[in-house]
Amino acid sequence: MSPPDGNKPVSRSAAGSVGSPADARGFLDLLEPIRDSLYRYALRNAWGDDQAGDILQEAVMTAWREFHRFEAGTNFKAWMFRILINSIYRLNKKVARQGGPQLDGVHEEQHSDVDRASDWFSILQSPEKLNDLLDERLVQALDKLGTDERQCLLLRLLEDFSYKDIAAMMDIPVGTAMSHVHRGRIKLRDELAALAVEHGLLKESA
Amino acid sequence: MDCKSARSHLNMYLDAALDAPTTAQLDQHLNDCDACAAQFDAETQIEAKLAAALSQPEMPPALWSQLRASVNEDALLGSGGETLPASMPISDTAQPGWKLPVSLAAAAAVAIAVWGYWPVQVDRDYAAFWQTEVPTMLAAGPATDAMVDEAEIVAYLKAQYGLAMAESKTETQGHPVTVDFAQTADFAGRRGIQIRVKCCRRPVMVTLLKASESSNLPEAVNAVVNKARQSTSKQGELNVGVQSIGDYEAIIISEHKLDGMRTFFKRADA
Numbered sequence: 151m152s153p154p155d156g157n158k159p160v161s162r163s164a165a166g167s168v169g170s171p172a173d174a175r176g177f178l179d180l181l182e183p184i185r186d187s188l189y190r191y192a193l194r195n196a197w198g199d200d201q202a203g204d205i206l207q208e209a210v211m212t213a214w215r216e217f218h219r220f221e222a223g224t225n226f227k228a229w230m231f232r233i234l235i236n237s238i239y240r241l242n243k244k245v246a247r248q249g250g251p252q253l254d255g256v257h258e259e260q261h262s263d264v265d266r267a268s269d270w271f272s273i274l275q276s277p278e279k280l281n282d283l284l285d286e287r288l289v290q291a292l293d294k295l296g297t298d299e300r301q302c303l304l305l306r307l308l309e310d311f312s313y314k315d316i317a318a319m320m321d322i323p324v325g326t327a328m329s330h331v332h333r334g335r336i337k338l339r340d341e342l343a344a345l346a347v348e349h350g351l352l353k354e355s356a
Numbered sequence: 357m358d359c360k361s362a363r364s365h366l367n368m369y370l371d372a373a374l375d376a377p378t379t380a381q382l383d384q385h386l387n388d389c390d391a392c393a394a395q396f397d398a399e400t401q402i403e404a405k406l407a408a409a410l411s412q413p414e415m416p417p418a419l420w421s422q423l424r425a426s427v428n429e430d431a432l433l434g435s436g437g438e439t440l441p442a443s444m445p446i447s448d449t450a451q452p453g454w455k456l457p458v459s460l461a462a463a464a465a466v467a468i469a470v471w472g473y474w475p476v477q478v479d480r481d482y483a484a485f486w487q488t489e490v491p492t493m494l495a496a497g498p499a500t501d502a503m504v505d506e507a508e509i510v511a512y513l514k515a516q517y518g519l520a521m522a523e524s525k526t527e528t529q530g531h532p533v534t535v536d537f538a539q540t541a542d543f544a545g546r547r548g549i550q551i552r553v554k555c556c557r558r559p560v561m562v563t564l565l566k567a568s569e570s571s572n573l574p575e576a577v578n579a580v581v582n583k584a585r586q587s588t589s590k591q592g593e594l595n596v597g598v599q600s601i602g603d604y605e606a607i608i609i610s611e612h613k614l615d616g617m618r619t620f621f622k623r624a625d626a
Contacts, residue, residue: 169431170431171428171431171432173431174427174428174430174431175500175501177427178424178427178428178501181423182420185415185420185423186414186415188415189413189414189415189416189419190410190411190412190413193413194410203419203422206415206419206423207422207423207426210423210426210427211426211427211430214427214430214431215430288405288406288409288410289409289410292406292410304410306371307403307406307407307410308407308410308411313371313373328367331367331371332367335367335370338406339399339402
């Protein structure tokens with residue numbers, strides 16, 4: 151056994167996929183500023199509420215083991231999101247195979263009339279709550295979009311990726327990414343209009 | 357540009373993806389047409405509102421700690437990462453000259469692959485452990501990726517180990533105890549969490565090890581730890597104590613007396 155030398159990097163494994171502690175620090179330094187973005191994206195696209203952690207664990211370890219393929223100076227966030235999106239597909243499929251929920255449509259009509267009445271009552275009690283309510287409903291409206299529409303819209307709206315980046319991440323043509331965002335916006339606008347009518351913010355005829 | 361044409365550009369407008377000439381034409385139309393201007397304004401506001409509403413929550417600190425620990429563990433152990441116990445992260449955060457030696461990491465990875473467990477005997481001389489290495493660790497500051505936020509440390513210990521810390525002096529026999537930082541570290545070749553606190557302003561190093569690991573320490577180290585399980589053991593200037601907490605043992609080391617520390621950690625559900 152060779153003498154211990156704690157400062158020498160761990161040699162790469164036969165598969166060439168595992169980096170040294172110094173690589174790990176570099177990787178984590180790149181990951182830290184985008185961790186909240188990754189978490190939110192996983193949360194919005196996971197089929198199970200408690201699945202975001204599993205998705206991130208898989209995505210981060212996959213990225214770490216592929217990190218030697220990442221070209222320094224290129225867009226780390228786009229590279230990482232592409233891996234995250236693959237992990238989401240993979241784990242969501244697993245949930246589906248185990249008889250878990252299907253995403254599209256499952257979030258519909260979560261609020262009964264009773265809930266709406268109590269929502270409205272709470273607004274009357276404290277009008278400043280309307281903002282929170284709108285925020286919450288925005289998220290629900292987003293959940294009603296198709297998977298591709300939601301993903302493209304989130305990547306564009308929240309993460310400010312270019313259509314070219316989005317297309318590369320989702321493995322779809324640029325035009326398709328644009329139309330997903332466009333359709334997502336239209337559907338979202340319809341949902342929000344319905345919400346506004348529901349809360350008397352708009353006249354029915356508007 | 358007419359209204360119909362202007363509205364056909366809405367999507368690209370929201371994306372700020374229009375070319376300069378089209379943007380100029382559109383701006384001209386929005387200046388002239390109140391209806392379109394109002395719609396574009398509302399769309400922009402909705403877009404901003406949606407982005408704001410969706411720009412939360414933040415990643416929980418415990419999850420971030422867990423991800424970091426997984427990556428660090430994997431880095432140190434080469435390809436062996438997946439076969440390690442999930443709840444005991446290892447990292448490269450020990451002080452220089454104090455890391456798990458590279459050759460050992462490689463040997464460990466092989467041992468895990470071949471026998472499926474971490475080797476019990478570590479090929480290293482620990483004769484100077486208590487005299488030199490422990491005082492060096494005790495004097496060292498936090499590693500670059502140590503957790504320094506007390507709330508984050510509390511959340512991490514609770515999530516990963518089901519541990520809680522005393523919240524007031526009454527729980528530590530009147531000794532004021534503050535938390536400085538926490539990091540994954542190597543203790544005589546065993547992976548653990550090192551929590552650094554101050555008791556009465558004197559530094560204390562607490563190393564949290566799985567009981568199965570702390571009962572298999574190298575002989576020179578074990579002799580002292582075993583004695584400390586009965587009562588505080590004196591090693592030169594150092595006081596060494598051991599507290600058993602569920603499946604873990606906390607090895608507590610300080611030049612200060614350990615009275616206040618013995619009751620500092622507890623099971624979170626206790």
